[in-house]
Amino acid sequence: MKLYGHPFSAAARRVQILCEECGIPYSYQVVNLMGGEQYKPEYLALNPNGKVPAIDDDGFVLWESQAIMRYLCEKHKAKSWYPAEPRARAQVEAWLDWNHTRLGTEAAKLMFNTNFAGDNADKAAIEDAKKWLVKILPMMDGELKKRKYLCSDQPTLADIAASTNIAYLEMCQYDLGPYPAVSKWYGAMKARPSFTKTAPK
Numbered sequence: 001m002k003l004y005g006h007p008f009s010a011a012a013r014r015v016q017i018l019c020e021e022c023g024i025p026y027s028y029q030v031v032n033l034m035g036g037e038q039y040k041p042e043y044l045a046l047n048p049n050g051k052v053p054a055i056d057d058d059g060f061v062l063w064e065s066q067a068i069m070r071y072l073c074e075k076h077k078a079k080s081w082y083p084a085e086p087r088a089r090a091q092v093e094a095w096l097d098w099n100h101t102r103l104g105t106e107a108a109k110l111m112f113n114t115n116f117a118g119d120n121a122d123k124a125a126i127e128d129a130k131k132w133l134v135k136i137l138p139m140m141d142g143e144l145k146k147r148k149y150l151c152s153d154q155p156t157l158a159d160i161a162a163s164t165n166i167a168y169l170e171m172c173q174y175d176l177g178p179y180p181a182v183s184k185w186y187g188a189m190k191a192r193p194s195f196t197k198t199a200p201k
């Protein structure tokens with residue numbers, strides 16, 4: 001399987017972490033986002049959104065990081081990461097949706113405008129992201145006080161996905177001090193070899 005990504009992409013990183021965790025063989029193809037390679041016709045043929053990640057699994061092409069993760073778990077029967085039992089699975093789905101629509105939106109806004117936009121940084125967007133994060137993170141912190149990981153005492157896809165967005169906050173020197181349960185959980189995710197191996201250099 002070929003994984004198209006970029007080291008600073010949280011979305012690509014979550015797919016890569018899953019591959020590392022499950023021993024799924026892959027080759028990593030860096031898409032030069034700064035150079036605009038994602039908008040070249042060859043790449044748009046794989047992912048018409050012009051975004052990473054995308055995979056090519058023996059001719060089967062798929063985009064959207066969390067859809068890719070679900071597909072890989074089904075294909076490789078990674079049941080602990082993506083449980084089959086309906087209620088356990090529903091919890092994972094809820095946190096994955098939350099990750100995409102809530103945490104991920106704000107983390108990406110903060111990361112782009114803090115570390116990549118340079119002179120074009122949108123200061124209002126940074127403030128907007130911070131405004132939302134102080135609403136989102138207390139909820140996450142409260143839930144992580146009840147159990148070790150987002151859905152249970154075992155990590156799932158939801159933890160992998162959310163951890164790559166919390167990594168963005170860390171890269172922006174965002175203070176997680178007010179959220180001790182999030183900090184503890186993030187420390188546990190960061191200690192996994194899959195997280196270290198996929199860290200942007």
Ligand SMILES: N[C@@H](CCC(=O)N[C@@H](CS)C(=O)NCC(=O)O)C(=O)O
Pocket residue numbers: 008009010011012033038050051052053063064065066
């Ligand atoms: N919802 C998508 C988000 C993908 C995404 O936004 N990728 C970013 C990097 S994290 C990207 O490729 N940006 C390049 C661009 O917009 O030009 C997913 O989870 O796969």
